[in-house]
Amino acid sequence: MARNLIAQVDLSAIRHNYQLARAQAPQARAVAIIKADAYGHGAIQVARSLESEADAFGVAAIEEALELRDAGITRPVLLLEGFFETEELPLIQQHKLWTALHSIEQLEKLEAYLERHPDSRGLHVWLKIDSGMHRLGIEPALAAGALQRLQALPAVEKLVVMSHFACADEPQRPHTERQLQQIDKAVAGHSVDLSLCNSAGVMHWPQAHQQWLRPGIMLYGASPFTEPQTVASRLRPGMTLTTEIIAVRDVQAGESVGYGASWVAEKPTRIGTLAVGYADGYSRHAPSGTPVWLNGRRTALAGRVSMDMSTIDLSLHPEAKPGDQVELWGANVTVNEVADWCGTIPYTLLSGLTRRVKRRYTDDQPF
Structure with a gap:
């Protein structure tokens, strides 16, 4: 029937790959990254197949999150780029979404919103620190102050610190070790959960696993590495x-x-x-x-x-x-x-x- 060009998506393979990611750090939880329509595999279908075991899902922006909610997905959904406008905050609360916070400007918008809505509760905030990627994130020197301000907000029920590795898929380079040092300095003296690992971090950097993983490309059976890699050899194509x-x-x-x-x-x-x-x-x-x-x-x-x-x-x-x-x-x-x-x-x-x-x-x- 019609043009016979087909992407056959193996949902059991994607579940296998999620379980493989979790197995690299059994003590950690994992956000299954399904932004960009689950890397072309179909975010709703992938989320439904993972909902019984995924700890949370990760998307780029609120439009993707609302599509999941409209489809009946109830697991936590993390907005990896946070909110773009203050008007999104009521929707974040209504749909029980988790939001990243990557700038002082976003923090100020959140504080101003909560001042106007003092009865707000139940927010999950992931504070992003720029440890060396230099794309999004609060400077490490400002992290302690931002953490204190967030911890002072009664509406913030859960606080996680996240960062993103620039070169985790190139193990021979020293960049990841330097980023880990920056993160250690930024959160020194604060008892807070951390989320550092993308797929390459999950697969190669056990010292960075911490409390939350964020596997993305590996869920779909592709490797972030250009060379053969032990965990990659166990992935199944999605x-x-x-x-x-x-x-x-x-x-x-x-x-x-x-x-x-x-x-x-x-x-x-x-x-x-x-x-x-x-x-x-x-x-x-x-x-x-x-x-x-x-x-x-x-x-x-x-x-x-x-x-x-x-x-x-x-x-x-x-x-x-x-x-x-x-x-x-x-x-x-x-x-x-x-x-x-x-x-x-x-x-x-x-x-x-x-x-x-x-x-x-x-x-x-x-x-």
Whole structure:
């Protein structure tokens, strides 16, 4: 039926990956990061499959959180970027959301709001400290004062300190150790829960695990590391992206395929045309040679990815015909490998899939 381009999402694999994250720090709790529509996997479906065991969910902003609440998700939801306008605070209270707080300006807005609403209670605030990422967060020198001000607010029921690692996926660099030192100084003398670890931190930095983890990309079976890694080898792919051959043709030696005539046949070659292109989220930066999986073995792109179609070399697949399924990434060709060929990271490929790609869900334990 229609264009056979499908992202098959394995919810049991995502649960396995969440459990693997938790197993790295059994004493800790974990916020399952499902921002950006669960990195393209479907936030509502992923949240439903994890709701019985996830400690909380993490999203970028309140719009994503409200979609979860509208879908009946009741677990705590953390707004990783906090609130953008004071008008969001009543919604945060109404829907029992947790909010990050990453600037003195946000703290001042919160204090002013609570002064106008002195009966407010039950807020969960995650104070973000900039320990070296230099993107969001309160400067470490201001952290003690911010903690004192938050602890003085009766409405704040729970307070967690969070930070974010810039180079946890590059273990050979000293940046993470320096960030840990900054955090230690910032919270010295304060008894407060900490949340420091993204996926790379969960997988490689046990000294940083603390009370709360924040696994993201690893939930979906992709590794944040460019090199083999022990925990990464135990991840299961959360998505298999497949399409089909829609045409087969023969080209002669010296003939080119695709825009820009960038691929030229060195010998007579069969070419298969696939129903997938950059308008679906398959990267235009995928060069000739990028692997795909067809009929039990590999072949590769031949020619540029165009808006709606791509072409592959069928030299080693004399049996290939229109209608044959092709895996673009999944268990046989990992999304990490495709990202490497494209000069990017798996995050961009997964989260960049567009609405033209049909999502289908499987689960060995239906929720």
